[in-house]
Amino acid sequence: MRACDHLPERFNAADWFVGRHVREGRGARTAIVTDAATLTYGELDERARRFVTLLRSAGVRRGDRVAFVLLDGPLLATCFWGAVAAGAVAVPVNTLLKPGDHRTIVDDCDPRVVVVDPSIPGGADLGGPDTLVWTAAEVERALEGGAVAAPGYAETRRDAFAFFLYSSGTTGEPKGVVHLQHDMWICCETYGRSILEITPEDRCFSVAKVFFAYGLGNSLYFPAHVGASSVLAHGRPSPELVFEQVRRHRPTLFFGVPTAYANMLAAIDAGARYDFGSVRRCVSAGEALPASVLERWRERTGLEILDGIGSTEICHIFLSNRAGASRPGSTGAPVEGYDLRLVDERGHDVERGSLGDLLVRGDSTAALYWNKHETTKRTIQGEWIRTGDKYWQDDEGWFFHAGRSDDMIKAGGIWVSPVEVEAALVEHPAVLECAVIGADDADGLAKPHAFVTLRAANADPAGLPDALRAFVKERLAAYKCPRTITILDELPKTATGKIQRFLLRAR
Ligand code: 3UK
Numbered sequence: 001m002r003a004c005d006h007l008p009e010r011f012n013a014a015d016w017f018v019g020r021h022v023r024e025g026r027g028a029r030t031a032i033v034t035d036a037a038t039l040t041y042g043e044l045d046e047r048a049r050r051f052v053t054l055l056r057s058a059g060v061r062r063g064d065r066v067a068f069v070l071l072d073g074p075l076l077a078t079c080f081w082g083a084v085a086a087g088a089v090a091v092p093v094n095t096l097l098k099p100g101d102h103r104t105i106v107d108d109c110d111p112r113v114v115v116v117d118p119s120i121p122g123g124a125d126l127g128g129p130d131t132l133v134w135t136a137a138e139v140e141r142a143l144e145g146g147a148v149a150a151p152g153y154a155e156t157r158r159d160a161f162a163f164f165l166y167s168s169g170t171t172g173e174p175k176g177v178v179h180l181q182h183d184m185w186i187c188c189e190t191y192g193r194s195i196l197e198i199t200p201e202d203r204c205f206s207v208a209k210v211f212f213a214y215g216l217g218n219s220l221y222f223p224a225h226v227g228a229s230s231v232l233a234h235g236r237p238s239p240e241l242v243f244e245q246v247r248r249h250r251p252t253l254f255f256g257v258p259t260a261y262a263n264m265l266a267a268i269d270a271g272a273r274y275d276f277g278s279v280r281r282c283v284s285a286g287e288a289l290p291a292s293v294l295e296r297w298r299e300r301t302g303l304e305i306l307d308g309i310g311s312t313e314i315c316h317i318f319l320s321n322r323a324g325a326s327r328p329g330s331t332g333a334p335v336e337g338y339d340l341r342l343v344d345e346r347g348h349d350v351e352r353g354s355l356g357d358l359l360v361r362g363d364s365t366a367a368l369y370w371n372k373h374e375t376t377k378r379t380i381q382g383e384w385i386r387t388g389d390k391y392w393q394d395d396e397g398w399f400f401h402a403g404r405s406d407d408m409i410k411a412g413g414i415w416v417s418p419v420e421v422e423a424a425l426v427e428h429p430a431v432l433e434c435a436v437i438g439a440d441d442a443d444g445l446a447k448p449h450a451f452v453t454l455r456a457a458n459a460d461p462a463g464l465p466d467a468l469r470a471f472v473k474e475r476l477a478a479y480k481c482p483r484t485i486t487i488l489d490e491l492p493k494t495a496t497g498k499i500q501r502f503l504l505r506a507r
Helices: 013-023 041-057 074-085 099-109 136-145 183-196 213-226 239-249 258-269 291-301 373-379 418-425 464-475 501-506
Strands: 030-033 038-040 065-069 089-092 113-116 132-135 161-168 174-180 203-206 229-231 253-256 281-284 305-310 317-320 339-343 356-361 368-370 384-393 399-404 409-411 414-416 431-440 446-454 485-487
Touching: 013 041, 013 074, 013 183, 013 213, 030 041, 030 074, 038 041, 041 074, 041 136, 065 074, 065 099, 074 089, 074 136, 074 161, 074 213, 089 099, 099 161, 099 174, 113 136, 132 136, 161 213, 161 414, 174 183, 183 213, 183 305, 183 317, 203 213, 203 239, 213 229, 213 253, 213 305, 239 258, 253 258, 258 281, 258 291, 281 291, 291 305, 339 384, 368 373, 373 384, 409 431, 409 446, 414 418, 418 431, 418 446, 418 464, 431 501, 446 464, 464 485
Parallel strands: 030 229, 065 089, 065 113, 089 161, 113 132, 203 229, 203 253, 253 281, 281 305, 446 485
Antiparallel strands: 030 038, 161 174, 174 368, 305 317, 339 356, 356 384, 384 399, 409 414, 431 446
16 A cells, blocks of 8 residues: 555645545534533534634644644644644654653744644643743634634645654664654544544544554544544543443444453453443454453453554554454564565575564655654665564464563563663662563563662662662653562672673563
């Protein structure tokens, strides 16, 4: 599937995903459902075009970045599609990060406007000489009475920048992954069509928020491709919230991460009320889905979970299981429209059954990392993109995930950089050295754990792990905090002084 064979040279993704439905008579269909409101495609189109007018009056021109630190809801959908409609570059930002991370992201993408939710600490301070800060309430007020831009949707090129998503780098520093106007369309025509088989009657609900590449597709563009609807909830996706939303809004497509399924299973076993009767398909991505979670979920709900791997760089899922044919423990087979290779260190294809580095080719892959030319060159190699994952294939061709080629941890489907957590820990005066690793919990899902050695022999180790966890939480997003901190006399090291993480993992 190549955009250039199917899309006109002038293509605006917001026009495709929103404006087109109104032009073709589907304006009264429901686009977004929340506890508080329902938004039709007609309303979404009008609000998006009002946002275009707001942006233009603030001097936003094509290619300018417009960032959002917003919770999932109608305003985020309006701002995302409105910015793309204007020909600007939409930058949804992870709301779970700390103010310092938000500052780093805003400094990097240098937006003309940043729209912030007042409940997110530090949002108001994100402005600068070239960056205006608008609060969610201000924008909502302006949208109520504002003029509708005519013609509204900018005639952008199909290969123009459309949105950035920030993904964690190995040191924890966020990397701006740059996507083009045609990328979302490609994901819909590949994964959306062949694996989800999404129709206008579907209703999507995603545990992963819109600021993640996974959530952006699940909640915004897959349903909008076919004029289907999506449920947006702003709360933390605890089992209680998810059960309640599913019961109330009756989604047909449910998107989770393995940890969310494991947490829901634990809640079910503890007697929680749930009803997944409306759901016709469950998806899992973000980290490998343990076979035991898949099987227990099937026992409790009668539903299969389709595990698939996606990445921010590839935009969405490119390797997946198929409905009715899930292979537990495997990520499945390539999604139509993507080519996969497993290669050795010299770039040669490995033999069937051997471990290799996964390379992917497809037309939704990122154009570059913003302001990161060297990382771009290392990751994007011509038409192929390096995912950083180790995979092997069995005799029948099924792909099996076998870890990362870096030390990055996926916990609850979200990146945790051991380097970043270690850097926060060593800032504590009592800590001499530390190492952070991912270790599997009882469900077979990785969580970060830390090992530290102490600076002074007289440091009081009692209560120190709790104090260190609190110390990390002050500095980093809560999900990055090690679940346990173990104090050691020394860290296991090689003769050359490299920490032997595999020995720590074995503990
Ligand atoms: C890991 C998996 C095994 C793998 C994502 C769009 O997760 C997404 O994007 P990120 O950039 O992370 C990508 C990395 O996460 N991973 C994701 N899914 C799986 N490993 N099995 C899986 N099923 O290391 C990959 O390189 O945060 C983005 C759509 C779906 C997504 N999962």
